[in-house]
Amino acid sequence: MVDINTGTIAERDGFIVTKGKNKKQLQCDTDSSAGCVSQRACVYCGARVVLNPITDAIHLVHGPIGCASYTWDIRGSLSSGAEIYRSSFSTDLKERDVIFGGAQKLSDAIDGLMEKYQAKLIFVYSTCIVGVIGDDLQAICTAASQRHNIEVIPVESSGFIGNKSAGYRAAADALLRLIKPAENVVLEKTHSINYLGDFNLAGEVWIIHNYLREMGIEINVTFTGDSHYEALKLAPKAKLNIIQCAGSMIYLAGKMEELYNIPYIQISFLGIQDTAESLRKIAAAMGDEAMIQKTEELITRETNRVEAIIKGYRAKLKGKKAAIFVGGGFKAISLVKQFREIGIDVVMIGTQTGRQEEYDTISTLVDNGTVILDDANPAELEKFMMEKGANLLVGGVKERPLAYKLGVAFIDHNHDRKHPLSGFEGAVNFAEEVYSTVCSPVWNSLTKTNLGSEVRGNG
Amino acid sequence: MAKKSADNVNFRDVNENPCNMCMPMGGILALKGIEKSMVIVHGSQGCSTYMRRHIAEHFNEPVDVGSSSLNEKGTIYGGEKNLRLALDNIIKVYNPKMVGIVTTCLAETIGEDIERITGQYLIDREMEDFSIVTASTPGYGGSHFEGYFFTLKRVIMQLTGPTKKNNKINIIIPNISPADIRELKRILEQMNIEYVLCPDFSDTLDRPFSKPYTKMSAGGTKLADIKEMGGALATIQMGVTIDDAISPGKYLEEQFGVPLYNIPIPIGVEHTDLFINTLEKITGNVIPDSLHGERGRLLDGMIDSHKYNFAGRIVIFGEPEMVYGVAKTCLENGVFPAVIATGSQVGKLNELLVVALAETPESSNILIETDFAHILAACQEAKVNIAIGPSDGRYLTEKGEIPLVRLGFPIHDRVGGQRLLSVGYTGTMMLLDRITNTLLENKYKSYRSSMYEKYYQKPLVTENS
Numbered sequence: 001m002v003d004i005n006t007g008t009i010a011e012r013d014g015f016i017v018t019k020g021k022n023k024k025q026l027q028c029d030t031d032s033s034a035g036c037v038s039q040r041a042c043v044y045c046g047a048r049v050v051l052n053p054i055t056d057a058i059h060l061v062h063g064p065i066g067c068a069s070y071t072w073d074i075r076g077s078l079s080s081g082a083e084i085y086r087s088s089f090s091t092d093l094k095e096r097d098v099i100f101g102g103a104q105k106l107s108d109a110i111d112g113l114m115e116k117y118q119a120k121l122i123f124v125y126s127t128c129i130v131g132v133i134g135d136d137l138q139a140i141c142t143a144a145s146q147r148h149n150i151e152v153i154p155v156e157s158s159g160f161i162g163n164k165s166a167g168y169r170a171a172a173d174a175l176l177r178l179i180k181p182a183e184n185v186v187l188e189k190t191h192s193i194n195y196l197g198d199f200n201l202a203g204e205v206w207i208i209h210n211y212l213r214e215m216g217i218e219i220n221v222t223f224t225g226d227s228h229y230e231a232l233k234l235a236p237k238a239k240l241n242i243i244q245c246a247g248s249m250i251y252l253a254g255k256m257e258e259l260y261n262i263p264y265i266q267i268s269f270l271g272i273q274d275t276a277e278s279l280r281k282i283a284a285a286m287g288d289e290a291m292i293q294k295t296e297e298l299i300t301r302e303t304n305r306v307e308a309i310i311k312g313y314r315a316k317l318k319g320k321k322a323a324i325f326v327g328g329g330f331k332a333i334s335l336v337k338q339f340r341e342i343g344i345d346v347v348m349i350g351t352q353t354g355r356q357e358e359y360d361t362i363s364t365l366v367d368n369g370t371v372i373l374d375d376a377n378p379a380e381l382e383k384f385m386m387e388k389g390a391n392l393l394v395g396g397v398k399e400r401p402l403a404y405k406l407g408v409a410f411i412d413h414n415h416d417r418k419h420p421l422s423g424f425e426g427a428v429n430f431a432e433e434v435y436s437t438v439c440s441p442v443w444n445s446l447t448k449t450n451l452g453s454e455v456r457g458n459g
Numbered sequence: 460m461a462k463k464s465a466d467n468v469n470f471r472d473v474n475e476n477p478c479n480m481c482m483p484m485g486g487i488l489a490l491k492g493i494e495k496s497m498v499i500v501h502g503s504q505g506c507s508t509y510m511r512r513h514i515a516e517h518f519n520e521p522v523d524v525g526s527s528s529l530n531e532k533g534t535i536y537g538g539e540k541n542l543r544l545a546l547d548n549i550i551k552v553y554n555p556k557m558v559g560i561v562t563t564c565l566a567e568t569i570g571e572d573i574e575r576i577t578g579q580y581l582i583d584r585e586m587e588d589f590s591i592v593t594a595s596t597p598g599y600g601g602s603h604f605e606g607y608f609f610t611l612k613r614v615i616m617q618l619t620g621p622t623k624k625n626n627k628i629n630i631i632i633p634n635i636s637p638a639d640i641r642e643l644k645r646i647l648e649q650m651n652i653e654y655v656l657c658p659d660f661s662d663t664l665d666r667p668f669s670k671p672y673t674k675m676s677a678g679g680t681k682l683a684d685i686k687e688m689g690g691a692l693a694t695i696q697m698g699v700t701i702d703d704a705i706s707p708g709k710y711l712e713e714q715f716g717v718p719l720y721n722i723p724i725p726i727g728v729e730h731t732d733l734f735i736n737t738l739e740k741i742t743g744n745v746i747p748d749s750l751h752g753e754r755g756r757l758l759d760g761m762i763d764s765h766k767y768n769f770a771g772r773i774v775i776f777g778e779p780e781m782v783y784g785v786a787k788t789c790l791e792n793g794v795f796p797a798v799i800a801t802g803s804q805v806g807k808l809n810e811l812l813v814v815a816l817a818e819t820p821e822s823s824n825i826l827i828e829t830d831f832a833h834i835l836a837a838c839q840e841a842k843v844n845i846a847i848g849p850s851d852g853r854y855l856t857e858k859g860e861i862p863l864v865r866l867g868f869p870i871h872d873r874v875g876g877q878r879l880l881s882v883g884y885t886g887t888m889m890l891l892d893r894i895t896n897t898l899l900e901n902k903y904k905s906y907r908s909s910m911y912e913k914y915y916q917k918p919l920v921t922e923n924s
Contacts, residue, residue, distance in 0.1 A: 009548050032504050034528045034541040035548030042505020064564050064598035065474060065802075066481030070509035072851070074871075087832075092474035093599050098568055109473040128503055128565035129599070132534065159503035160534045160565060378523050379552050379674060397512050402521040405672050446668070 009036060015375060020368030026359050028374040031163055037377040039325070039398055040352045042159035044127055046167020049075070049415065050248050051123050051155065051174060053199045056082035056228040058119045060089040062106050062137065063127025067159075068092075075415040076201045080226050084117060093129070103135045110144040110152060120229045122152045123174060131158030151229075153177055164327075165247065165353045172252035175223065176259070179235040187236045192220040193286065194238040194262070196253055197245030197330075198269075200225025201415060204422035208269055211279060211423060215295050217286055223249060236260040240285055242267045242278075247328035247353050268330055269422040271338030271430075272303055272310070302424040310342060313431040318343035320438055323390035325350045325376055325399055326413050329358025335394060335413070336365045342431050347388035350376045378402055392438050407446055409437035475832035476854060478776055479802025481598035484510045485606030486561035487524055488634055488868075490592070492658020493614060494679035495556035499525040499545050501538060501573060502563025506598075517869040518637075518664045518877045523674065525549040527566075534569055539576050546580055546591075553674055556682055557590040557618075561610060567597035590682060592617045602803040604778045605705055607634055608698060611658060612707040615688060619715070622690040628741060629694040629717065630656040631707050633724060633780040634868055637665035638880040643725070646883050649747050650738050655684040655691065657707075665877045689715035693741045695734070697724045700779035700806040724780055725882050726890065727788035728757060753884040760888050764895040765793055771898050774798040774838050774855065776848040777867040779808040785847060785866070785890075787815055792891060795819065797841035800826040800834045835859050845897055850876075862901050864893050 014027035032038035061068040068090030137154040144152040205225040220238040221231040241264035253264040267278035283295040350373040392409035403410040500507040507526035515522040527541040577591045594613040640661035662678025696708030712719040725734035771794035847864040855861040870876030881890040
């Protein structure tokens with residue numbers, strides 16, 4: 001089962017390829033193998049990531065305490081209004097609830113919350129055992145909706161029904177239910193766009209809003225960074241959907257095209273090159289000559305401004321090697337280009353939930369010899385970082401200590417970061433962060449002196 | 460005085476911002492302190508990942524934990540196949556000396572018999588000498604605190620056996636920091652005590668940087684030592700708040716007749732004295748001058764700080780054992796524990812606090828099985844001006860402007876949770892300094908303006924000027 005010499009597991013073979021060496025198609029988008037120490041979380045995690053940034057919603061977890069405890073205010077989504085999304089609510093199921101059912105408790109929990117908060121929207125997340133003990137979430141939520149005359153939307157996120165991607169799907173279904181106009185309500189189209197797949201980490205949505213505003217484009221609503229109930233209800237009014245995080249949003253975008261006749265384009269605001277191209281794509285889809293002209297002015301101005309700063313970093317970082325392990329494919333693709341902008345080559349690249357077409361793009365982008373892997377585990381990350389001589393790793397909270405223990409620099413590209421990485425200013429932050437870790441003096445202390453080495457005489 | 464417990468248990472249908480984690484989390488922490496052990500969480504993939512993330516962020520250490528990655532099929536037809544595959548893969552990649560398996564809500568609800576599955580696995584793989592420890596830790600069965608002690612009891616139940624008498628003392632510890640564990644070991648060594656400390660995650664969750672990196676870290680309580688815990692001179696267990704049903708020390712006493720000294724965590728003068736005096740009583744070893752010196756220095760520091768501490772009205776929250784130790788230390792120093800809270804549901808914390816608080820002029824509000832929404836409300840009512848506990852308490856700072864002294868697990872928004880030293884005389888002094896200095900910082904921040912606002916009146920101006 002295991003090749004002791006490489007430390008990798010046979011079941012994992014199909015999920016790892018080296019560009020130029022293997023002709024085989026990379027496997028992806030399947031459940032993790034038992035005992036492989038996958039870095040992925042679960043369906044509930046995927047759903048919560050997508051829905052949690054809705055600022056005026058109550059996020060109620062129906063299950064034992066753990067699921068709510070591990071997800072309380074751990075993400076850096078910012079709000080310009082309500083703050084209720086930063087609380088974690090749980091029905092805190094106990095043994096007797098598991099035996100006798102948790103339906104009544106859930107119903108009472110919603111009543112109690114409504115008394116205290118008078119929310120317009122409650123998401124009720126299903127956890128593993130709810131899927132097993134068979135509480136009828138749909139019925140309880142429908143009854144509560146009618147009782148309080150608000151939207152109580154069940155999220156089918158029992159952990160075992162799939163992986164994180166299934167959670168994205170569950171969230172999308174919940175969102176589709178939310179944005180569906182009431183019968184005999186007709187929403188007129190406006191000359192505006194929806195922005196999908198940005199969760200407003202450290203204000204990233206606001207940065208993009210500012211660009212679009214300058215171009216003369218109105219954003220209808222963002223899914224879901226800094227969004228709220230009233231704005232989401234009007235989502236069908238938009239003329240175009242633009243998608244940043246495709247992994248979590250492509251299904252929703254497809255459905256919105258089908259149901260509300262909103263076409264979508266994929267964009268990415270990570271890195272100078274992708275940001276500029278994305279703005280051009282949006283202008284071409286939405287505007288006239290004047291808008292295209294305005295967009296070019298913005299791009300030229302901003303590129304000149306940040307290019308001057310980034311040049312300095314590039315000189316110091318040129319020739320370094322990066323390893324990437326992030327959640328979704330779109331992010332990985334942009335990062336390859338973004339690293340090139342600062343003179344760094346990518347030697348290892350992987351994602352938790354990348355899709356086939358994203359891996360195809362990655363494969364065309366990277367150099368021969370680059371290791372591409374899906375759903376990697378710590379042993380594989382360690383092995384390939386060492387083999388390929390990576391100087392830094394991009395990843396999330398769990399990967400950070402591994403990089404540091406290996407003496408490798410690290411970039412936080414996760415949901416709890418406190419600085420924006422989107423747009424032109426994000427590109428500067430990114431270069432600065434890479435510099436701050438790759439060129440830190442701490443690495444010198446690992447090699448410069450040693451205990452027990454001979455002390456030379458002074459003088 | 461303390462309000463009665465029955466009034467203070469928060470019966471509610473909704474938990475708003477949890478003050479506890481779930482049982483398998485505690486199980487993982489306990490198992491991380493055993494020599495070359497790997498852990499498998501029997502459940503869906505997310506449980507292990509969330510807990511790894513939580514632990515890794517606190518300790519800043521790689522935390523590799525396997526999962527049986529139960530999917531829909533495993534949930535319907537049973538997870539045996541998944542668990543066996545997980546064991547195969549973990550054993551081959553990590554080559555551990557022991558595997559600990561903790562369960563989850565899902566595994567328990569579908570009725571997985573992990574003892575049978577693992578027993579059969581060892582027979583089939585012809586690995587009967589290999590140690591697998593199993594613990595049923597459903598998330599709905601208790602908090603991480605109970606999960607920790609229950610799993611530890613399972614470790615001892617499954618790894619100890621009939622053995623010859625030896626001269627060692629078993630030291631069974633709750634979830635304290637790696638720095639605390641190292642301090643306990645230093646005291647034990649100063650007292651010339653032979654001991655087995657369990658679980659010992661002082662190295663496994665606080666590894667020195669060294670090359671090359673190894674997947675399994677050095678350190679942890681040795682399996683050979685655990686085997687002989689039944690032959691020990693005595694057990695000192697820092698677990699006065701736990702029920703007998705999850706008490707590892709109680710098991711050793713009942714099974715092997717090892718005398719149990721169940722004492723609080725040695726925080727504060729009284730509890731540290733108790734620890735050291737117990738060591739002396741069991742072994743007859745002399746208490747060295749150096750410890751007398753440390754004790755004297757603590758007393759000196761307590762006197763230096765006592766008037767500042769008198770201004771403290773504190774909320775203490777977290778795991779029951781730590782909460783009790785800190786509450787007593789606050790009482791020793793004139794910091795009034797106005798609110799004492801834990802998210803855990805069982806144990807003897809309440810009755811211990813009732814005794815400890817008998818002499819206080821004002822009554823404290825004790826919240827058992829509570830959440831942060833209730834803690835905040837109690838703090839505002841009791842005019843609390845300082846908080847101590849894990850970093851989730853930042854909610855109290857944000858919503859209630861109560862400064863937080865970070866202590867316990869987890870600490871996610873600051874570095875160094877693993878290095879916080881709070882036990883023994885020296886650790887107590889450091890803990891007390893953190894409390895006192897937080898009070899001082901807050902006082903200096905506002906005393907000029909608050910005195911001005913309170914007392915200053917514009918001089919009367921004569922009408923003509």
